[in-house]
Amino acid sequence: MKTLSNYEMRDVDVLLHPATNLAAHRKTGPLVIERGEGVYVYDSNGNQYIEGLAGLWCTALGYGNQELIEAAREQMSKLSFSHLFGGKSHEPAIELAEKLKELSPAPASKVFFTASGSEANDTQIKLTWYYNNARGKPKKKKIIGRMRGYHGVTIAAASLTGLPIFHADFDLPMARVVHADCPHHYRYAEPGETEEEFATRLAQNLDDLIQREDPETVAAFIAEPIQGAGGVIVPPRTYFEKVQEVLDRYDIRLIVDEVICGFGRTGNWFGSQTYNIKPESISFAKAITSAYVPLGGVTVSEPVYQGLVSESEKLGMFAHGFTYSGHPLACAVAVKTLEIYERTNIVGHVQQTAPVFQTRLNALADHPLVGEARGTGLIGGLELVKDKATKESFAPSEGVGAKAAAFAQDEGLICRAVGGDTIGLCPPLVIDGSVVNQAFDALTRALDKTAHWVETELGQKLGS
Ligand SMILES: Cc1ncc(COP(=O)(O)O)c(C=O)c1O
Numbered sequence: 001m002k003t004l005s006n007y008e009m010r011d012v013d014v015l016l017h018p019a020t021n022l023a024a025h026r027k028t029g030p031l032v033i034e035r036g037e038g039v040y041v042y043d044s045n046g047n048q049y050i051e052g053l054a055g056l057w058c059t060a061l062g063y064g065n066q067e068l069i070e071a072a073r074e075q076m077s078k079l080s081f082s083h084l085f086g087g088k089s090h091e092p093a094i095e096l097a098e099k100l101k102e103l104s105p106a107p108a109s110k111v112f113f114t115a116s117g118s119e120a121n122d123t124q125i126k127l128t129w130y131y132n133n134a135r136g137k138p139k140k141k142k143i144i145g146r147m148r149g150y151h152g153v154t155i156a157a158a159s160l161t162g163l164p165i166f167h168a169d170f171d172l173p174m175a176r177v178v179h180a181d182c183p184h185h186y187r188y189a190e191p192g193e194t195e196e197e198f199a200t201r202l203a204q205n206l207d208d209l210i211q212r213e214d215p216e217t218v219a220a221f222i223a224e225p226i227q228g229a230g231g232v233i234v235p236p237r238t239y240f241e242k243v244q245e246v247l248d249r250y251d252i253r254l255i256v257d258e259v260i261c262g263f264g265r266t267g268n269w270f271g272s273q274t275y276n277i278k279p280e281s282i283s284f285a286k287a288i289t290s291a292y293v294p295l296g297g298v299t300v301s302e303p304v305y306q307g308l309v310s311e312s313e314k315l316g317m318f319a320h321g322f323t324y325s326g327h328p329l330a331c332a333v334a335v336k337t338l339e340i341y342e343r344t345n346i347v348g349h350v351q352q353t354a355p356v357f358q359t360r361l362n363a364l365a366d367h368p369l370v371g372e373a374r375g376t377g378l379i380g381g382l383e384l385v386k387d388k389a390t391k392e393s394f395a396p397s398e399g400v401g402a403k404a405a406a407f408a409q410d411e412g413l414i415c416r417a418v419g420g421d422t423i424g425l426c427p428p429l430v431i432d433g434s435v436v437n438q439a440f441d442a443l444t445r446a447l448d449k450t451a452h453w454v455e456t457e458l459g460q461k462l463g464s
Contacts, residue, residue: 002027002028002029004029005029007032007044008029008030009029011029011030011032012025012026012029012030015030017030018153031043031409035063036051036062036063036064037062037063037064038062038063038064038428038430039051039062039063039427039428039430039431039435040063041063041414047412048412049409049412049413049414050412050413050414050427050431050438050439050442051063051414051427051428052408052413052414052425052426052427052439052443053414053416053424053425053426053427054291054426054427054428054429055291056286056291057228057260057265057286057287057379057426058285058286058287058290058291059290059291059428060263060264060265060286060287060290060291060337060341060428060429060430061290061337061340061346061428061429061430062290062430062431065290065292065340067336067340068289068290068292068333068336068337068340069292071332071333071335071336072292072329072332072333074332075328075329075332075333076329079328080328080329081327081328081329082328083323083325083326084113084321084325084326085321085325090326090328090331092326092328092331092332092334092335093113093328093331095331095335096111096113096326096331096334096335097110097111097113099335099338100284100297100299101299103269103270103338104270104282104299105256105258105269105270105272105273105277105278105279105282106256106272106278106279106280106281106282106299106301107280107301107302108281108299108300108301109300109301109304109305110299110300110305111297111298111299111300112127112297112298112300112325113295113296113297113324113325113326113327113330113331114285114295114296114297114322114324114325115294115295115296115322115324115325115327115330116152116294116296117151117152117157117257117259117283117284117285117286118151118152118153118154118157118158118296119152119154119157119296119322120152120259120283120284120296120297120298121151121152121154121156121157121160121255122152122154123283123297123298123320124222124255124281124283124298125143125156125160125220127281127298127300127304127308128141128143128219128220128253128255129141129219130307130308130311130318130320131304131308131311132307133311134307134308134310134311135307137216137219139216139217140216140217140219140251141176141217141219142176142177142178142213142217142218142219143160143177143178143219143220143222144177144178144179144180144206144209144210144220144222144252145159145160145161145162145173145178145179145180145222145223146162146179146180146181146182146183146222146223146227147162147179147180147181147182147230148162148163148182148184148227148230148231148233148419149161149162149163149179149182149222149223149227149230149257150162150163150166150224150227150228150229150230151222151224151259151283152259153166155172155174156177158172158173159172159173159174159177160173160177160222162179162182162230163229163230163419178209178213180202180205180206180209180221181202181205181206182227182230182233183198183202183227183233183235183236183239184227184233185198185236186371186372186374186383186391187391189236195236195237195238195239196236196237196238198236198239199235199236199237199238200238200242202236202239202242202243203239203242203243203245203246206221206243206246207246207249210246210250210252215250215251218250218252219252219253220252220253220254220255221243221247221252221253221254222255222257222283223240223243223254223255223256223257223277224256224257224258224259224260224261224271225240225256225258225266225270225271225272225274225277226260226261226266226271226375226376227419228260228261228379228418228424228426229419229424230418230419231381231383231418231419231420231422231424232374232375232380232381232418232419232422232424232425232426233374233381233419234374234375234376235275239275240275240276240277241276244277244278253280253281253304254277254278254279254280254281255279255280255281255282255283256270256271256272256277256279256281256282256283257282257283258270258271258272258282258283258284259283259284259285259286259296260286260426261274261379262282262284262286262287262288263284263286263288263337263338263341263346264287264341264346264347264350264377264429265287265350265377265378265379265426265429266350266376266377266379267347267350267351267354267376267377267378268347268377269347270282274376274377280301280304281298281299281300281301281304282298282299283296283297283298284296284297284299285297287337288334288337288338289330289333289334289337290333290337292333292337293329293330293333293334294324294330295327295330295331295333295334346429346430349429349430350378350429351377353378353431353432353433353436354376354377354378356436356437357375357377357378357380357425357427357436358375358376358380360436360437360440361373361375361380361382361425361440363440364382364440364443364444364447367382367444367447367451368388368451368462368464369384369385369400369404369447369450369451369454369462370382370383370384370385370388370447371383371384371388375425378426378427378429378431379424379425379426380424380425380426381419381422381423381424381425382422382423382425382443382447383420383421383422384400384401384421384422384423384447384450385421386454386460386462386463387462387463387464388462388463388464389464390463392463393420393421394421394454394460396420398458400421400450400454400458401418401420401421401422401423402417403450403453404417404421404423404446404447404450405417405423405446407445407446407447407449407450407453408423408442408443408446410446410449411442411443411445413439413442413443413446415443423443425439425443427439
Protein backbone atom coordinates (compact mmCIF):
# COMPACT_ATOMS: atom_id res chain seq x y z
CA MET A 1 0.00 0.00 0.00
CA LYS A 2 1.18 3.51 -0.84
CA THR A 3 2.54 5.58 2.06
CA LEU A 4 0.93 8.99 2.00
CA SER A 5 3.12 12.05 2.40
CA ASN A 6 2.38 14.58 5.08
CA TYR A 7 0.83 16.83 2.48
CA GLU A 8 -1.40 14.04 1.19
CA MET A 9 -2.44 13.11 4.73
CA ARG A 10 -3.58 16.68 5.36
CA ASP A 11 -5.95 16.34 2.42
CA VAL A 12 -7.31 13.00 3.62
CA ASP A 13 -7.80 14.47 7.11
CA VAL A 14 -9.92 17.46 6.11
CA LEU A 15 -11.48 17.22 2.64
CA LEU A 16 -14.63 15.51 1.46
CA HIS A 17 -14.01 15.12 -2.27
CA PRO A 18 -16.78 15.39 -4.87
CA ALA A 19 -17.34 12.51 -7.29
CA THR A 20 -14.66 10.37 -5.66
CA ASN A 21 -14.48 6.82 -4.31
CA LEU A 22 -13.94 7.97 -0.74
CA ALA A 23 -12.65 4.62 0.52
CA ALA A 24 -10.08 4.33 -2.28
CA HIS A 25 -9.07 7.95 -1.77
CA ARG A 26 -8.05 7.23 1.81
CA LYS A 27 -5.48 4.80 0.41
CA THR A 28 -4.29 6.60 -2.72
CA GLY A 29 -4.46 10.20 -1.50
CA PRO A 30 -4.82 13.19 -3.81
CA LEU A 31 -2.98 14.50 -6.82
CA VAL A 32 -2.23 18.01 -5.60
CA ILE A 33 -2.23 20.48 -8.48
CA GLU A 34 -0.22 23.56 -7.69
CA ARG A 35 -0.17 25.78 -10.74
CA GLY A 36 -1.16 26.05 -14.38
CA GLU A 37 0.27 27.63 -17.49
CA GLY A 38 -1.28 27.49 -20.94
CA VAL A 39 -2.64 23.97 -21.48
CA TYR A 40 -0.41 22.52 -18.75
CA VAL A 41 -0.82 22.02 -15.02
CA TYR A 42 1.91 21.15 -12.52
CA ASP A 43 1.59 19.02 -9.39
CA SER A 44 3.18 19.58 -6.00
CA ASN A 45 6.19 17.50 -7.06
CA GLY A 46 6.76 19.69 -10.11
CA ASN A 47 5.46 17.15 -12.65
CA GLN A 48 3.92 18.62 -15.80
CA TYR A 49 0.63 17.38 -17.29
CA ILE A 50 -1.37 18.29 -20.37
CA GLU A 51 -4.81 19.18 -18.98
CA GLY A 52 -6.67 16.84 -21.33
CA LEU A 53 -10.06 17.48 -19.77
CA ALA A 54 -9.71 21.27 -19.47
CA GLY A 55 -10.21 20.89 -15.71
CA LEU A 56 -13.83 19.74 -15.75
CA TRP A 57 -14.56 20.54 -19.42
CA CYS A 58 -14.19 24.24 -18.63
CA THR A 59 -10.75 25.90 -18.82
CA ALA A 60 -11.16 26.79 -22.48
CA LEU A 61 -8.46 29.47 -22.61
CA GLY A 62 -6.02 27.49 -20.52
CA TYR A 63 -4.19 28.81 -17.48
CA GLY A 64 -2.53 32.12 -16.68
CA ASN A 65 -4.38 34.26 -19.21
CA GLN A 66 -3.20 37.75 -18.30
CA GLU A 67 -6.16 39.55 -19.86
CA LEU A 68 -8.61 37.61 -17.72
CA ILE A 69 -6.50 38.15 -14.62
CA GLU A 70 -6.39 41.88 -15.34
CA ALA A 71 -10.16 42.05 -16.00
CA ALA A 72 -10.75 40.35 -12.63
CA ARG A 73 -8.32 42.66 -10.83
CA GLU A 74 -9.90 45.77 -12.33
CA GLN A 75 -13.44 44.69 -11.47
CA MET A 76 -12.51 43.69 -7.92
CA SER A 77 -10.89 47.06 -7.35
CA LYS A 78 -13.86 48.97 -8.76
CA LEU A 79 -16.85 47.04 -7.41
CA SER A 80 -16.11 43.74 -5.68
CA PHE A 81 -19.77 42.89 -5.15
CA SER A 82 -23.16 44.12 -6.05
CA HIS A 83 -26.33 42.22 -6.87
CA LEU A 84 -29.36 42.25 -9.09
CA PHE A 85 -32.04 41.75 -6.40
CA GLY A 86 -34.91 44.21 -6.08
CA GLY A 87 -34.05 45.92 -9.35
CA LYS A 88 -30.43 46.85 -8.60
CA SER A 89 -27.99 46.47 -11.46
CA HIS A 90 -24.43 46.93 -12.63
CA GLU A 91 -22.61 47.39 -15.91
CA PRO A 92 -20.83 43.99 -16.21
CA ALA A 93 -24.14 42.09 -15.87
CA ILE A 94 -25.89 44.30 -18.43
CA GLU A 95 -23.01 44.05 -20.88
CA LEU A 96 -22.76 40.28 -20.51
CA ALA A 97 -26.50 39.75 -20.96
CA GLU A 98 -26.45 41.91 -24.11
CA LYS A 99 -23.62 39.84 -25.53
CA LEU A 100 -25.29 36.53 -24.67
CA LYS A 101 -28.56 37.60 -26.28
CA GLU A 102 -26.59 38.28 -29.44
CA LEU A 103 -24.81 34.90 -29.39
CA SER A 104 -27.52 32.60 -28.04
CA PRO A 105 -28.85 29.85 -30.30
CA ALA A 106 -32.15 30.16 -28.39
CA PRO A 107 -34.46 33.16 -28.88
CA ALA A 108 -33.36 35.03 -25.77
CA SER A 109 -35.32 37.96 -24.47
CA LYS A 110 -33.59 38.02 -21.08
CA VAL A 111 -30.68 36.31 -19.35
CA PHE A 112 -30.72 35.03 -15.76
CA PHE A 113 -27.41 34.39 -14.02
CA THR A 114 -26.39 31.71 -11.53
CA ALA A 115 -23.04 30.57 -10.16
CA SER A 116 -23.11 27.05 -11.61
CA GLY A 117 -24.57 24.69 -14.17
CA SER A 118 -26.62 22.88 -11.52
CA GLU A 119 -28.20 26.13 -10.39
CA ALA A 120 -28.89 26.98 -14.03
CA ASN A 121 -30.76 23.71 -14.55
CA ASP A 122 -32.64 24.07 -11.24
CA THR A 123 -33.65 27.49 -12.47
CA GLN A 124 -34.88 26.00 -15.73
CA ILE A 125 -37.28 23.76 -13.80
CA LYS A 126 -38.51 26.58 -11.60
CA LEU A 127 -39.06 28.90 -14.56
CA THR A 128 -40.94 26.17 -16.41
CA TRP A 129 -43.25 25.54 -13.47
CA TYR A 130 -43.79 29.23 -12.72
CA TYR A 131 -44.46 29.95 -16.40
CA ASN A 132 -46.94 27.10 -16.74
CA ASN A 133 -48.80 28.30 -13.64
CA ALA A 134 -48.81 31.79 -15.13
CA ARG A 135 -50.35 30.57 -18.37
CA GLY A 136 -53.04 28.53 -16.64
CA LYS A 137 -51.49 25.08 -17.16
CA PRO A 138 -50.90 24.00 -13.58
CA LYS A 139 -50.85 20.29 -14.48
CA LYS A 140 -48.07 20.71 -17.07
CA LYS A 141 -45.03 20.16 -14.84
CA LYS A 142 -43.10 17.00 -15.69
CA ILE A 143 -39.57 17.32 -17.03
CA ILE A 144 -37.98 14.70 -19.26
CA GLY A 145 -34.25 14.11 -18.95
CA ARG A 146 -32.40 11.28 -20.70
CA MET A 147 -30.58 8.21 -19.51
CA ARG A 148 -26.86 8.99 -19.23
CA GLY A 149 -27.53 12.71 -19.36
CA TYR A 150 -25.68 14.88 -16.84
CA HIS A 151 -27.15 18.12 -15.59
CA GLY A 152 -25.55 18.61 -12.18
CA VAL A 153 -26.00 17.50 -8.59
CA THR A 154 -28.44 19.70 -6.70
CA ILE A 155 -31.66 17.84 -5.88
CA ALA A 156 -33.43 18.96 -9.03
CA ALA A 157 -30.42 18.88 -11.37
CA ALA A 158 -29.33 15.47 -10.08
CA SER A 159 -32.87 14.25 -10.75
CA LEU A 160 -32.54 15.37 -14.38
CA THR A 161 -29.19 13.59 -14.55
CA GLY A 162 -29.71 10.08 -15.91
CA LEU A 163 -26.79 8.29 -14.25
CA PRO A 164 -27.90 5.81 -11.56
CA ILE A 165 -24.91 6.47 -9.32
CA PHE A 166 -26.04 10.10 -8.90
CA HIS A 167 -29.42 8.87 -7.62
CA ALA A 168 -28.53 5.79 -5.57
CA ASP A 169 -28.99 6.32 -1.83
CA PHE A 170 -29.63 10.02 -2.35
CA ASP A 171 -33.31 9.03 -2.71
CA LEU A 172 -33.48 10.54 -6.20
CA PRO A 173 -34.83 11.27 -8.74
CA MET A 174 -37.50 13.52 -7.30
CA ALA A 175 -41.12 13.36 -8.43
CA ARG A 176 -42.15 14.79 -11.81
CA VAL A 177 -38.85 13.89 -13.51
CA VAL A 178 -38.77 11.04 -16.03
CA HIS A 179 -36.02 9.81 -18.34
CA ALA A 180 -36.08 9.07 -22.05
CA ASP A 181 -33.66 6.80 -23.93
CA CYS A 182 -29.96 7.46 -24.19
CA PRO A 183 -29.16 8.14 -27.86
CA HIS A 184 -26.05 5.99 -28.02
CA HIS A 185 -26.09 4.11 -31.31
CA TYR A 186 -23.07 1.89 -30.54
CA ARG A 187 -24.67 0.62 -27.31
CA TYR A 188 -28.38 0.69 -27.88
CA ALA A 189 -29.08 0.30 -31.61
CA GLU A 190 -30.67 -2.96 -32.75
CA PRO A 191 -28.46 -5.16 -34.95
CA GLY A 192 -28.28 -3.62 -38.43
CA GLU A 193 -30.18 -0.47 -37.41
CA THR A 194 -28.80 2.68 -39.09
CA GLU A 195 -28.30 5.89 -37.15
CA GLU A 196 -31.36 7.37 -38.85
CA GLU A 197 -33.52 4.35 -38.02
CA PHE A 198 -32.28 4.39 -34.44
CA ALA A 199 -33.15 8.10 -34.20
CA THR A 200 -36.64 7.41 -35.58
CA ARG A 201 -37.19 4.66 -33.03
CA LEU A 202 -36.01 6.87 -30.14
CA ALA A 203 -38.30 9.69 -31.26
CA GLN A 204 -41.20 7.22 -31.37
CA ASN A 205 -40.26 5.96 -27.89
CA LEU A 206 -40.28 9.56 -26.69
CA ASP A 207 -43.71 10.07 -28.18
CA ASP A 208 -44.90 6.89 -26.43
CA LEU A 209 -43.41 8.06 -23.14
CA ILE A 210 -45.20 11.40 -23.41
CA GLN A 211 -48.47 9.64 -24.23
CA ARG A 212 -48.05 7.34 -21.24
CA GLU A 213 -47.31 10.26 -18.92
CA ASP A 214 -50.12 12.33 -20.50
CA PRO A 215 -48.98 15.20 -22.73
CA GLU A 216 -50.97 17.65 -20.60
CA THR A 217 -48.57 16.93 -17.72
CA VAL A 218 -45.27 17.16 -19.61
CA ALA A 219 -43.64 20.59 -19.58
CA ALA A 220 -40.06 20.32 -20.79
CA PHE A 221 -37.33 18.12 -22.24
CA ILE A 222 -33.71 18.79 -21.36
CA ALA A 223 -30.73 17.52 -23.35
CA GLU A 224 -27.03 18.09 -23.81
CA PRO A 225 -26.03 18.26 -27.49
CA ILE A 226 -23.28 15.73 -26.67
CA GLN A 227 -23.75 13.83 -23.41
CA GLY A 228 -20.45 14.63 -21.73
CA ALA A 229 -20.17 13.10 -18.26
CA GLY A 230 -22.38 10.19 -19.37
CA GLY A 231 -19.58 9.04 -21.69
CA VAL A 232 -19.15 11.61 -24.52
CA ILE A 233 -22.16 10.32 -26.42
CA VAL A 234 -22.61 11.90 -29.84
CA PRO A 235 -26.22 11.98 -31.07
CA PRO A 236 -27.10 9.80 -34.06
CA ARG A 237 -27.84 11.56 -37.36
CA THR A 238 -31.32 13.20 -37.52
CA TYR A 239 -31.95 12.58 -33.79
CA PHE A 240 -32.58 16.14 -32.66
CA GLU A 241 -34.76 17.04 -35.66
CA LYS A 242 -36.99 14.05 -34.92
CA VAL A 243 -37.12 14.71 -31.18
CA GLN A 244 -37.92 18.32 -31.85
CA GLU A 245 -40.94 17.38 -33.97
CA VAL A 246 -42.33 15.28 -31.13
CA LEU A 247 -41.85 18.06 -28.58
CA ASP A 248 -43.47 20.66 -30.82
CA ARG A 249 -46.51 18.41 -31.21
CA TYR A 250 -47.17 18.56 -27.46
CA ASP A 251 -46.11 22.11 -26.60
CA ILE A 252 -43.08 20.92 -24.63
CA ARG A 253 -40.14 23.30 -24.03
CA LEU A 254 -36.81 22.14 -25.41
CA ILE A 255 -34.08 23.15 -22.99
CA VAL A 256 -30.57 22.58 -24.28
CA ASP A 257 -27.88 22.16 -21.65
CA GLU A 258 -24.90 23.90 -23.28
CA VAL A 259 -22.81 23.75 -20.10
CA ILE A 260 -20.07 21.70 -21.81
CA CYS A 261 -20.79 22.22 -25.51
CA GLY A 262 -21.26 25.99 -25.36
CA PHE A 263 -18.62 28.51 -26.45
CA GLY A 264 -16.76 26.71 -29.18
CA ARG A 265 -16.25 23.17 -27.97
CA THR A 266 -17.91 21.44 -30.93
CA GLY A 267 -16.52 23.78 -33.61
CA ASN A 268 -19.45 26.21 -33.49
CA TRP A 269 -20.37 28.73 -30.83
CA PHE A 270 -22.92 26.26 -29.46
CA GLY A 271 -23.58 22.55 -29.74
CA SER A 272 -27.12 23.47 -30.80
CA GLN A 273 -25.66 24.84 -34.04
CA THR A 274 -23.55 21.75 -34.63
CA TYR A 275 -26.57 19.48 -34.32
CA ASN A 276 -29.19 21.76 -35.83
CA ILE A 277 -31.14 22.05 -32.57
CA LYS A 278 -33.59 24.91 -32.07
CA PRO A 279 -33.76 25.31 -28.29
CA GLU A 280 -36.43 27.30 -26.55
CA SER A 281 -33.82 28.06 -23.88
CA ILE A 282 -30.23 27.16 -23.05
CA SER A 283 -28.32 26.62 -19.81
CA PHE A 284 -24.70 27.72 -19.83
CA ALA A 285 -21.72 27.78 -17.42
CA LYS A 286 -18.07 26.61 -17.45
CA ALA A 287 -16.35 28.07 -20.54
CA ILE A 288 -18.32 31.32 -20.31
CA THR A 289 -15.55 32.50 -17.97
CA SER A 290 -13.05 29.88 -19.07
CA ALA A 291 -13.58 28.74 -15.46
CA TYR A 292 -11.58 31.64 -14.04
CA VAL A 293 -14.62 32.49 -11.90
CA PRO A 294 -17.85 30.51 -11.33
CA LEU A 295 -20.74 31.67 -13.49
CA GLY A 296 -23.75 30.02 -15.10
CA GLY A 297 -27.17 31.00 -16.29
CA VAL A 298 -30.11 30.51 -18.58
CA THR A 299 -31.71 32.37 -21.44
CA VAL A 300 -35.38 33.28 -21.17
CA SER A 301 -37.58 33.57 -24.25
CA GLU A 302 -40.09 36.40 -24.64
CA PRO A 303 -43.22 34.26 -24.04
CA VAL A 304 -41.72 32.77 -20.86
CA TYR A 305 -40.59 36.21 -19.74
CA GLN A 306 -44.11 37.60 -20.24
CA GLY A 307 -45.44 34.73 -18.10
CA LEU A 308 -42.96 35.59 -15.36
CA VAL A 309 -43.91 39.25 -15.52
CA SER A 310 -47.61 38.58 -15.11
CA GLU A 311 -47.11 36.02 -12.34
CA SER A 312 -44.76 38.30 -10.42
CA GLU A 313 -47.28 41.12 -10.73
CA LYS A 314 -49.93 38.86 -9.26
CA LEU A 315 -47.70 37.59 -6.43
CA GLY A 316 -45.76 40.77 -5.75
CA MET A 317 -42.31 39.47 -6.68
CA PHE A 318 -40.46 37.01 -8.93
CA ALA A 319 -39.07 35.26 -5.86
CA HIS A 320 -36.04 33.48 -7.29
CA GLY A 321 -32.37 34.41 -7.34
CA PHE A 322 -29.01 33.65 -5.79
CA THR A 323 -26.72 36.02 -3.91
CA TYR A 324 -24.29 35.44 -6.76
CA SER A 325 -26.80 35.78 -9.62
CA GLY A 326 -24.71 38.14 -11.71
CA HIS A 327 -21.66 38.58 -9.47
CA PRO A 328 -19.83 41.57 -11.01
CA LEU A 329 -16.47 39.83 -10.94
CA ALA A 330 -17.82 36.79 -12.77
CA CYS A 331 -19.68 38.94 -15.30
CA ALA A 332 -16.63 41.12 -16.00
CA VAL A 333 -14.46 38.05 -16.55
CA ALA A 334 -17.13 36.52 -18.80
CA VAL A 335 -17.36 39.69 -20.89
CA LYS A 336 -13.59 39.58 -21.35
CA THR A 337 -13.65 35.84 -22.11
CA LEU A 338 -16.24 36.31 -24.86
CA GLU A 339 -14.24 39.25 -26.23
CA ILE A 340 -11.14 37.03 -26.41
CA TYR A 341 -13.11 34.21 -28.08
CA GLU A 342 -14.27 36.63 -30.76
CA ARG A 343 -10.99 38.48 -31.24
CA THR A 344 -8.92 35.32 -31.48
CA ASN A 345 -11.58 33.50 -33.51
CA ILE A 346 -11.59 30.59 -31.08
CA VAL A 347 -14.27 28.82 -33.09
CA GLY A 348 -12.04 28.97 -36.19
CA HIS A 349 -9.14 27.67 -34.12
CA VAL A 350 -11.23 24.71 -32.94
CA GLN A 351 -12.26 24.00 -36.54
CA GLN A 352 -8.60 24.02 -37.54
CA THR A 353 -7.37 21.84 -34.68
CA ALA A 354 -10.29 19.41 -34.62
CA PRO A 355 -9.18 17.36 -37.65
CA VAL A 356 -5.86 16.52 -35.92
CA PHE A 357 -7.71 15.69 -32.71
CA GLN A 358 -10.42 13.61 -34.37
CA THR A 359 -7.95 11.79 -36.65
CA ARG A 360 -5.82 10.75 -33.70
CA LEU A 361 -8.92 9.83 -31.69
CA ASN A 362 -10.39 7.72 -34.48
CA ALA A 363 -7.06 5.98 -35.10
CA LEU A 364 -7.34 4.58 -31.57
CA ALA A 365 -10.49 2.74 -32.59
CA ASP A 366 -8.06 0.05 -33.80
CA HIS A 367 -6.54 -0.38 -30.35
CA PRO A 368 -7.40 -3.80 -28.83
CA LEU A 369 -9.05 -2.12 -25.81
CA VAL A 370 -11.19 0.38 -27.68
CA GLY A 371 -14.75 -0.52 -28.63
CA GLU A 372 -15.72 2.87 -30.01
CA ALA A 373 -13.97 6.19 -30.63
CA ARG A 374 -16.40 9.10 -30.85
CA GLY A 375 -16.37 12.87 -30.76
CA THR A 376 -16.75 16.18 -32.51
CA GLY A 377 -14.62 19.32 -32.48
CA LEU A 378 -12.35 19.20 -29.45
CA ILE A 379 -14.27 16.66 -27.42
CA GLY A 380 -13.81 12.94 -27.67
CA GLY A 381 -14.40 9.65 -25.93
CA LEU A 382 -12.83 6.21 -26.16
CA GLU A 383 -15.02 3.42 -24.84
CA LEU A 384 -12.90 0.61 -23.47
CA VAL A 385 -14.29 -2.90 -23.84
CA LYS A 386 -13.25 -6.42 -23.02
CA ASP A 387 -14.33 -7.73 -26.41
CA LYS A 388 -14.45 -5.58 -29.51
CA ALA A 389 -16.63 -8.03 -31.45
CA THR A 390 -19.31 -8.53 -28.80
CA LYS A 391 -18.90 -5.04 -27.25
CA GLU A 392 -18.77 -6.70 -23.83
CA SER A 393 -17.81 -4.19 -21.15
CA PHE A 394 -15.56 -4.78 -18.17
CA ALA A 395 -17.21 -5.17 -14.78
CA PRO A 396 -17.41 -1.75 -13.08
CA SER A 397 -15.55 -3.17 -10.08
CA GLU A 398 -12.50 -3.87 -12.28
CA GLY A 399 -11.99 -0.13 -12.71
CA VAL A 400 -10.39 -0.44 -16.13
CA GLY A 401 -11.26 3.11 -17.24
CA ALA A 402 -9.92 4.56 -14.01
CA LYS A 403 -6.75 2.50 -14.43
CA ALA A 404 -6.25 3.81 -17.97
CA ALA A 405 -6.68 7.38 -16.70
CA ALA A 406 -4.11 6.67 -13.98
CA PHE A 407 -1.63 5.33 -16.56
CA ALA A 408 -2.29 8.43 -18.69
CA GLN A 409 -1.50 10.58 -15.67
CA ASP A 410 1.83 8.74 -15.28
CA GLU A 411 2.43 9.57 -18.95
CA GLY A 412 1.78 13.29 -18.35
CA LEU A 413 -1.82 13.53 -19.53
CA ILE A 414 -4.83 14.29 -17.37
CA CYS A 415 -8.06 12.69 -18.61
CA ARG A 416 -10.94 10.92 -16.92
CA ALA A 417 -13.07 7.82 -17.17
CA VAL A 418 -16.66 8.95 -17.61
CA GLY A 419 -19.94 7.06 -17.89
CA GLY A 420 -18.18 3.80 -17.01
CA ASP A 421 -15.03 2.96 -18.96
CA THR A 422 -15.02 5.76 -21.51
CA ILE A 423 -11.91 7.91 -21.49
CA GLY A 424 -13.10 11.48 -21.92
CA LEU A 425 -10.92 14.05 -23.63
CA CYS A 426 -11.76 17.72 -23.80
CA PRO A 427 -8.58 19.84 -23.78
CA PRO A 428 -8.47 23.62 -23.49
CA LEU A 429 -9.66 25.09 -26.80
CA VAL A 430 -6.37 26.94 -27.22
CA ILE A 431 -4.44 23.69 -27.60
CA ASP A 432 -2.46 23.40 -30.84
CA GLY A 433 -1.95 20.42 -33.12
CA SER A 434 1.48 19.49 -31.79
CA VAL A 435 0.25 19.26 -28.19
CA VAL A 436 -2.79 17.32 -29.40
CA ASN A 437 -0.33 14.84 -30.90
CA GLN A 438 1.65 14.68 -27.65
CA ALA A 439 -1.56 14.05 -25.73
CA PHE A 440 -2.52 11.17 -28.01
CA ASP A 441 1.01 9.74 -27.91
CA ALA A 442 0.73 9.68 -24.10
CA LEU A 443 -2.75 8.18 -24.27
CA THR A 444 -1.64 5.47 -26.68
CA ARG A 445 1.16 4.44 -24.29
CA ALA A 446 -1.36 4.48 -21.43
CA LEU A 447 -3.78 2.25 -23.34
CA ASP A 448 -0.97 -0.17 -24.18
CA LYS A 449 -0.07 -0.36 -20.48
CA THR A 450 -3.75 -0.83 -19.60
CA ALA A 451 -4.15 -3.68 -22.09
CA HIS A 452 -1.07 -5.33 -20.60
CA TRP A 453 -2.42 -4.80 -17.06
CA VAL A 454 -5.80 -6.28 -18.03
CA GLU A 455 -4.10 -9.40 -19.35
CA THR A 456 -1.49 -9.82 -16.62
CA GLU A 457 -3.13 -8.39 -13.47
CA LEU A 458 -6.80 -9.09 -14.20
CA GLY A 459 -5.90 -12.26 -16.05
CA GLN A 460 -8.38 -11.48 -18.79
CA LYS A 461 -7.87 -12.08 -22.47
CA LEU A 462 -9.00 -9.26 -24.73
CA GLY A 463 -11.34 -10.30 -27.52
CA SER A 464 -10.83 -8.78 -30.96
C1 LIG B 1 -23.83 19.31 -19.21
C2 LIG B 1 -23.67 19.74 -17.79
N1 LIG B 1 -24.67 20.38 -17.19
C3 LIG B 1 -24.58 20.80 -15.92
C4 LIG B 1 -23.44 20.58 -15.18
C5 LIG B 1 -23.37 21.00 -13.75
O1 LIG B 1 -22.57 22.11 -13.62
P1 LIG B 1 -21.96 22.49 -12.18
O2 LIG B 1 -21.02 21.41 -11.81
O3 LIG B 1 -21.34 23.83 -12.44
O4 LIG B 1 -23.11 22.59 -11.24
C6 LIG B 1 -22.35 19.93 -15.79
C7 LIG B 1 -21.10 19.69 -15.04
O5 LIG B 1 -20.21 19.00 -15.49
C8 LIG B 1 -22.48 19.49 -17.12
O6 LIG B 1 -21.50 18.81 -17.71
